[in-house]
Amino acid sequence: MDASNNPTRSLSARYYTDPAIYQAEKQSSLATTWQLAGHASQLKNPGDYFTFEIAGENLFAVRTRQGEIKAYYNVCQHRAHELLKGSGNKGVIVCPYHAWSYELTGALRAGPNIDAVPGFNKAEICLQSVRVEDFCGFLFANLDNDATSMDEWFPDVRNELTEFVPDIERLKPVKWVEVLENCNWKVSIENYSECYHCRLNHPTFATGVVKPETYDIQPQGYCLRHTTECQNLDKMTYPIDLDSNPRAGEYSSWFLWPMVSFQVYPGNVLNTYHWRPVDHERVVVWRGWYTIDGEPSDVIEQLAIQDRETTVEEDIHLVQSVQRGLQSRGYKPGPLVVDPKGGVNSEHSIKTLQSWMRDATG
Numbered sequence: 001m002d003a004s005n006n007p008t009r010s011l012s013a014r015y016y017t018d019p020a021i022y023q024a025e026k027q028s029s030l031a032t033t034w035q036l037a038g039h040a041s042q043l044k045n046p047g048d049y050f051t052f053e054i055a056g057e058n059l060f061a062v063r064t065r066q067g068e069i070k071a072y073y074n075v076c077q078h079r080a081h082e083l084l085k086g087s088g089n090k091g092v093i094v095c096p097y098h099a100w101s102y103e104l105t106g107a108l109r110a111g112p113n114i115d116a117v118p119g120f121n122k123a124e125i126c127l128q129s130v131r132v133e134d135f136c137g138f139l140f141a142n143l144d145n146d147a148t149s150m151d152e153w154f155p156d157v158r159n160e161l162t163e164f165v166p167d168i169e170r171l172k173p174v175k176w177v178e179v180l181e182n183c184n185w186k187v188s189i190e191n192y193s194e195c196y197h198c199r200l201n202h203p204t205f206a207t208g209v210v211k212p213e214t215y216d217i218q219p220q221g222y223c224l225r226h227t228t229e230c231q232n233l234d235k236m237t238y239p240i241d242l243d244s245n246p247r248a249g250e251y252s253s254w255f256l257w258p259m260v261s262f263q264v265y266p267g268n269v270l271n272t273y274h275w276r277p278v279d280h281e282r283v284v285v286w287r288g289w290y291t292i293d294g295e296p297s298d299v300i301e302q303l304a305i306q307d308r309e310t311t312v313e314e315d316i317h318l319v320q321s322v323q324r325g326l327q328s329r330g331y332k333p334g335p336l337v338v339d340p341k342g343g344v345n346s347e348h349s350i351k352t353l354q355s356w357m358r359d360a361t362g
């Protein structure tokens with residue numbers, strides 16, 4: 001309830017349908033926040049690099065000769081050609097257009113005939129760097145050079161994740177599942193951020209993985225923390241050993257605004273979500289699955305398949321229907337079901353999320 005004692009209403013439909021709002025977000029919530037770039041295991045050796053994208057910007061991360069991880073805009077400082085594609089290893093970065101070359105520190109190293117140019121000051125030319133942080137082995141980037149650290153944005157998350165997944169620094173990605181959803185990115189994020197729809201729409205998750213009656217979501221800085229207990233062991237769809245770890249019987253997820261989530265399934269199984277908007281009405285959802293040292297695991301393989309075929313598949317239909325509905329003249333934003341006590345049948349988390357969404361577009 002707000003001060004006038006009226007229920008809080010959901011965001012107006014234009015937030016999800018107006019291309020101008022998406023353009024504004026590209027300058028704000030998408031360009032000034034921490035987003036998943038990749039994993040440190042992709043940059044094992046000096047010169048290893050991978051390209052990625054945030055807020056429509058083409059970027060790359062690289063390990064320098066000194067062992068540091070750096071990220072840069074993937075654009076030549078001469079006449080703007082793209083520098084790198086995909087992933088690989090380079091001792092020096094050479095632009096494919098006129099062969100200007102850059103050190104892994106971003107400094108211009110050489111360029112054909114540049115010494116012939118009166119007043120050319122090589123030292124002034126450097127690739128534009130981007131903030132990057134290693135968060136439990138996951139690499140996050142932020143286009144805002146003045147952004148505060150991830151630990152300030154997401155208090156306690158690093159410690160909690162390590163408690164739930166003690167070997168997190170040894171994990172390596174073993175499986176990526178990519179899903180295109182025909183909806184605005186915020187529709188998908190909101191759907192992820194409440195479990196009011198779970199019992200009706202996610203029978204496998206709600207009866208074979210977690211106990212929905214214990215589900216809650218609470219803000220923790222710019223994190224929305226989901227907590228619940230695992231389902232009774234005889235109903236679990238995969239085996240877990242409750243004695244293996246004090247947290248083995250719990251499910252928890254840490255959604256890091258605006259579009260990343262660490263999710264730990266019962267049995268301390270880490271998996272991730274991250275979202276990449278394509279435009280104002282399409283978003284790609286990535287599911288990542290990990291094992292210690294990247295060892296193959298039948299349990300993880302089966303869980304990833306089950307998750308794709310049930311929860312993920314079920315959500316695609318929900319979010320795409322919502323996107324169509326948001327374009328209907330017959331829709332006016334409805335009241336959120338905010339139960340002051342929280343719990344699974346409450347949308348208090350959506351209220352918080354939508355306040356961040358509103359703030360981000362001014």
Ligand code: FES
Nearest residue numbers: 076078079095098
């Ligand atoms: S644009 Fe890169 S060397 Fe010319």
Ligand SMILES: [Fe+2]
Nearest residue numbers: 191192202315
């Ligand atoms: Fe869902």
